Amino acid sequence: MSHGDFVRQLPTGAGNLRTSPPLLQRLHIDLPLFVLLLALTATGLLVLFSASDRNWSALARQGTYFALAYAAMLVVSQLDVRFFRGVAPYAYAGGVLLLIAVLFFGTGAKGAQRWLAIPGLPRFQPAEILKLVMPMTVAWYLARRVLPPVPGDVLAALAIVGVPTLLIARQPDLGTALLVAASGLLVLFFAGLRWWYILTAMLLVVAGSFPAWNFLLHDYQKQRILTLLDPESDKLGAGWNIIQSKTAIGSGGWEGKGWLAGTQSHLDFLPESHTDFIIAVLAEEFGLVGVALLLGLYLLIIARCIVICLNAQDTFARLLGGSITVTFFIYVFVNMGMVSGLLPVVGVPLPLVSQGGTALTTLMVGFGILMSISTEDKKITR
16 A cells, blocks of 8 residues: 555545635645634633733744644644554554653653653653554554454453553653543543443542552652642642632632733742643633633534544544544643642643643644544545
């Protein structure tokens, strides 16, 4: 099979102005999803400008990240769904090897070794790659078997999920490890996992919570959980971020204080205001109305992605698209949950709003896969 089999060609008649489809259709771009992503991008830049204290350099840098991420999305959307299915096992093997390399040759800071520096390439975090490779590989494995999965296939899928998850947790990076594991387990769930498997897993989690607390969690991870339960116990230390975040959110009221008029971020009370806690800046300046509008935008994106998954042409595409969609929802849920004090702080950015380039590119590549699924050739059999 040649390279041309994986890159979609222009529809027949594209050279004729009368019969050629619109530009976005020829570029394999899903118009509703694309418009919603642009709206969210504009919102993110607007809030970031305020959160960074009117720093034009930070805004320009983030704009560059967005341009690169959208370019990556466009490139990925040109690839046929069969390409992702064919490359999945090889990408998984490569990702695992990179994670092993991180343990021996990785670089990092603050006691965590998460980055890999390869000569001639910019430093990168291999765990980010697994956020997409993991669901792709589990979908590739299960799509070739009878569904719902039998016990042997369930165990094999759990093994596929478990190896990278343990390697990432070893760095240590528990937050990313849980997100990677969730992206793979979601594929297993969408494949029709029987409820008794789920109930058994929940019982095992409850039973394993005590030994995990005593033997697996690091001190800083335990401190995050204790801070969640009682942030007032260390107001000037571990509880500072949560207290200031909730203060910013509460002070915004219904309509907020106005753009660039927030006090918690501009007076440096709120740490990480341009990254993990940026939603607190939005809540303070635009109030409940602004947060509701942002949530509405996220829900519209998720709804459009669900429609794409439901219309997918084969099992692999449905499983992969469903996992990417729900993983995006988990990003939003976890970030807002930790900023509002409902979940422990795990360093998950708010999608397309928080400053940063690596996580942004990963998300946009995921949306590129969804656009590829949305515009795939209808001749692909189920």
